[in-house]
Amino acid sequence: MSRLPVVAVVGAPNVGKSSLINRILRRRDAVVSDQPGTTRDRSYNRADWAGAEFDLVDTGGMVPRAKVGLESLVTLQARVAVEEADVILHLTDARLGPTEADAAIARELRRSPAKVVLAVNKLDNPADDTERHGFHSLGEGEPHAVSAIHGLGVGDLLDAVVALLPETPAEEDSDLPRLAIVGRPNVGKSTLLNRLLGAERAVVSEVAGTTTDAVAGEVEFETAGGRERYLLLDTAGVSKTARKASGVPYYSSLRTSGAIRRSDVSLLLVDAVEGVVAGDLRVAREIQESGRACGVLVNKRDLVSPDRLREVAEGVAARLTDLKPHSLPISALTGAGVEDVLPFASRVRAAYRLRVPTHEIAEFVNALVDRNAPPRGVKIRYATQTGTTPPRFTLFANRPDDLPDNYIRYVENALRERYDLWGVAVGVKARSSR
Structure with missing residues (x-):
């Protein structure tokens, strides 16, 4: 089975990974908070840029020194994302400068066969990106200046990422249940x-x-x-x-x-x-x-x-x-x-997804009516399935407004029992046969 290339966004806690993910996806999909550790699992979203499609992976903040507790579990998740990735986008925070956590993450990423793109976030002034130069010390190539919140530099960053993606065949069977x-x-x-x-x-x-x-x-x-x-x-x-x-x-x-x-x-x-x-x-x-x-x-x-x-x-x-x-x-x-x-x-x-032939539903409901006729002089003349996902059925009667709710439920339960409709909200309604 062919797959899309994978781009993993990694970095220390609270450097703006989820904000960047949302900017790339052009929707509020990743949970964003000022609280470090908001993103804990890695989540996958399909993204595209300049005609190229890829799976974009959001990860929790990496704390390489963590050995136990939730931080270590979250870091493990990020490491798994790194192992799966074709391209790794390492995001850092310009306001903090290169930190020991950034350096530790860079050392880990150097052991990965995936290509690494370095981005320096929170550079909100397009006229001054000098703070990015200090991140050359991480040894990950040219630091790309971005502002995830304002969208500055994100297009150039994606150009760099897409240029490193491997060529893949078209994805098959994308519309899975x-x-x-x-x-x-x-x-x-x-x-x-x-x-x-x-x-x-x-x-x-x-x-x-x-x-x-x-x-x-x-x-x-x-x-x-x-x-x-x-x-x-x-x-x-x-x-x-x-x-x-x-x-x-x-x-x-x-x-x-x-x-x-x-x-x-x-x-x-x-x-x-x-x-x-x-x-x-x-x-x-x-x-x-x-x-x-x-x-x-x-x-x-x-x-x-x-x-x-x-x-x-x-x-x-x-x-x-x-x-x-x-x-x-x-x-x-x-x-x-x-x-x-x-x-x-x-x-x-x-x-x-059940779909029953019309004649079969009509015969089944007729048999129900023969066994237990509706009260108040109501006559059900015809029945058919009118929808699926979930299944919906319509009873055509001479006086549909007089058909009691308990009789509707009687038909619903019989349909559920006959066609194994357990776990779905079976819809049954009455309409005029005139």
């Missing part, structure tokens, strides 16, 4: 993502909220009909205060919402120990309101009894009544059941 892994903070989303990808791509920590940015990767698996591929999206945990929060929690909640909207299927992780709680219901509601499909993964099955797993599954069925998703017990930590996650997601996606 998207699978979002969502849930409350610290339920094991990043651990599951790493299991599925087979790589330490997302930061895993016992500190709730460790994952701040959405992280994407591709997976594929064997099916009876061949191989299927998905683009995985990891998301920040949705906390109960996210709607009222400002700063990083607020923007992280926006990123989670965006990942749900971009997905075909969202896998909602539920903690087997805690069971279904209000936070899970909030995420499920967001999936439903976004019109996306949902499967529930009951994580940490290794910590509970089979009776507890049955109890949680019953709680999923009882409390997520609008989507009625099926659940799958797994342990992201030990890997138990993880081999079933992608086939499980595939079945949910098949329900989401």
Whole structure:
């Protein structure tokens, strides 16, 4: 499979990497904050410049001396991005001058086979870029003066980057189905993502909220009909205060919402120990309101009894009544059941994309009406599927306004049972047959 060239943006904490990413992408995609360490995982975005396309990787601030704790995990993420990169964009801060952290990062980058472009950020006066010259000491070639906030020098910087990109064939199969892994903070989303990808791509920590940015990767698996591929999206945990929060929690909640909207299927992780709680219901509601499909993964099955797993599954069925998703017990930590996650997601996606022949729906609904006719003299004359992703159906009746909601729900439940429409918001409405 061909791929786009990879450009990794690295640097010490708070030098403006996310601001530069946003400037290059021409949208507010990376989380930006004055607080060092805002970006923790590496996130991938497709970018283009002067006719060249490439994957642009935003990374957390590198602290090469860090040996333990979150700083070391974030630095590991940046190092993985360096290993994957064809071109490395090393960003520094003109206001601080060349620091020991910059020098340590430069020493690491010299061991990489990738080409390195040095940029000096926060040079906001185009008439005076003399401060960039001090960065020659890093030994990474000509320092490029930029102001990520104002966009100064970014075009020249991208010209230098694009000139170093390897030639690649056109990317194949770019429009992959998207699978979002969502849930409350610290339920094991990043651990599951790493299991599925087979790589330490997302930061895993016992500190709730460790994952701040959405992280994407591709997976594929064997099916009876061949191989299927998905683009995985990891998301920040949705906390109960996210709607009222400002700063990083607020923007992280926006990123989670965006990942749900971009997905075909969202896998909602539920903690087997805690069971279904209000936070899970909030995420499920967001999936439903976004019109996306949902499967529930009951994580940490290794910590509970089979009776507890049955109890949680019953709680999923009882409390997520609008989507009625099926659940799958797994342990992201030990890997138990993880081999079933992608086939499980595939079945949910098949329900989401269901298309039934018109004559088949009409015959099925006619049989329902014969068994249980609608009240109040309403006659359903015809039925058809009128949409997909998620499936939507229309009943044509003589007096649609008199068709009770409970009868609509009766038809909906019958359709869900007949066509395995678990985890999707089945739409059924009535219209006049006149």
